[in-house]
Amino acid sequence: MTAGGADASSGHLPVMVEQVMEGLQVTEGGAYLDGTFGRGGHARRVLERLGDKGRLLLMDKDPEAIAVAEHRFGADPRVAIHRGSFATLADWDATRDGLDGILLDLGVSSPQLDVAERGFSFGKDGPLDMRMDPDTGESAAAWLARAEADEIADVLWTYGEERHSRRIARAIVARRAEAPLQRTAQLAELIASVMPRGADRIHPATRSFQAIRIHINRELADLEAGLDAALRTLRPGGRLAVISFHSLEDRIAKQFIARHAKAPAGNRRLPEAVPFVPVLRGVGGAIRADAAELAVNPRARSAVLRVAQKLEAAP
Numbered sequence: 001m002t003a004g005g006a007d008a009s010s011g012h013l014p015v016m017v018e019q020v021m022e023g024l025q026v027t028e029g030g031a032y033l034d035g036t037f038g039r040g041g042h043a044r045r046v047l048e049r050l051g052d053k054g055r056l057l058l059m060d061k062d063p064e065a066i067a068v069a070e071h072r073f074g075a076d077p078r079v080a081i082h083r084g085s086f087a088t089l090a091d092w093d094a095t096r097d098g099l100d101g102i103l104l105d106l107g108v109s110s111p112q113l114d115v116a117e118r119g120f121s122f123g124k125d126g127p128l129d130m131r132m133d134p135d136t137g138e139s140a141a142a143w144l145a146r147a148e149a150d151e152i153a154d155v156l157w158t159y160g161e162e163r164h165s166r167r168i169a170r171a172i173v174a175r176r177a178e179a180p181l182q183r184t185a186q187l188a189e190l191i192a193s194v195m196p197r198g199a200d201r202i203h204p205a206t207r208s209f210q211a212i213r214i215h216i217n218r219e220l221a222d223l224e225a226g227l228d229a230a231l232r233t234l235r236p237g238g239r240l241a242v243i244s245f246h247s248l249e250d251r252i253a254k255q256f257i258a259r260h261a262k263a264p265a266g267n268r269r270l271p272e273a274v275p276f277v278p279v280l281r282g283v284g285g286a287i288r289a290d291a292a293e294l295a296v297n298p299r300a301r302s303a304v305l306r307v308a309q310k311l312e313a314a315p
């Protein structure tokens with residue numbers, strides 16, 4: 001597949017696949033983990049570079065993604081598949097011997113957005129769910145039915161930077177007193193009805209839907225846990241590649257790499273308690289999709305790839 005091209009068997013467009021391959025530096029006999037399988041565009045490219053002794057581990061907490069992984073790659077003896085969040089990757093027995101590369105492609109996938117029944121999209125009416133793992137946790141509808149207005153507003157502001165978070169939260173609480181919010185179209189129309197008219201080109205519900213989805217799926221907490229697990233699991237010289245679509249995710253990835261690569265600013269008046277020993281080095285800074293990919297895959301416009309390598313001397 002060429003950069004920006006669709007995966008032949010799924011029609012899905014994996015983001016920055018060439019840049020990811022360059023970042024991971026896949027070797028024939030290495031062991032790699034795709035912690036967010038999705039529809040397997042990145043995984044397929046990794047597998048193409050592996051020899052008979054290579055190993056590819058696939059994770060996703062979405063059962064539909066796991067079903068696709070089993071169908072497409074389950075018969076390959078080099079592949080192991082596990083349903084679960086990448087936050088728990090270090091708990092999977094298959095990772096215990098260490099990995100040479102880990103990919104985390106964050107956020108909601110195109111297939112999830114395209115299926116109305118998953119409840120991720122305000123543009124497709126469906127049940128107000130938003131769970132990436134529909135068997136775990138509470139749905140967006142259940143949370144909105146019980147959360148106080150202040151909690152809802154805090155989520156909308158923190159994860160969506162929604163300037164009208166309190167107005168929207170009050171409207172949600174008032175509406176649910178009359179009838180529960182159970183459909184994505186209901187929520188989207190409610191949000192649009194209380195938003196001031198302006199020059200903003202995006203749908204009025206965009207930021208709120210994003211914020212609720214991040215909260216329901218604990219995406220930022222999972223990312224922090226997953227990065228720690230990845231660092232523990234990578235072999236010296238191994239590579240970590242993280243694709244973010246939101247500034248909050250990218251900030252966490254950027255700060256994680258910096259924290260383990262650079263000594264923190266010290267106070268020259270105080271003695272250094274413990275000498276800083278770097279365990280990571282950043283590779284290439286923030287990487288973005290090129291013009292050719294953006295022309296065929298607009299979703300890549302907000303994507304940022306960060307790559308880090310575990311140092312040889314790291315524990």
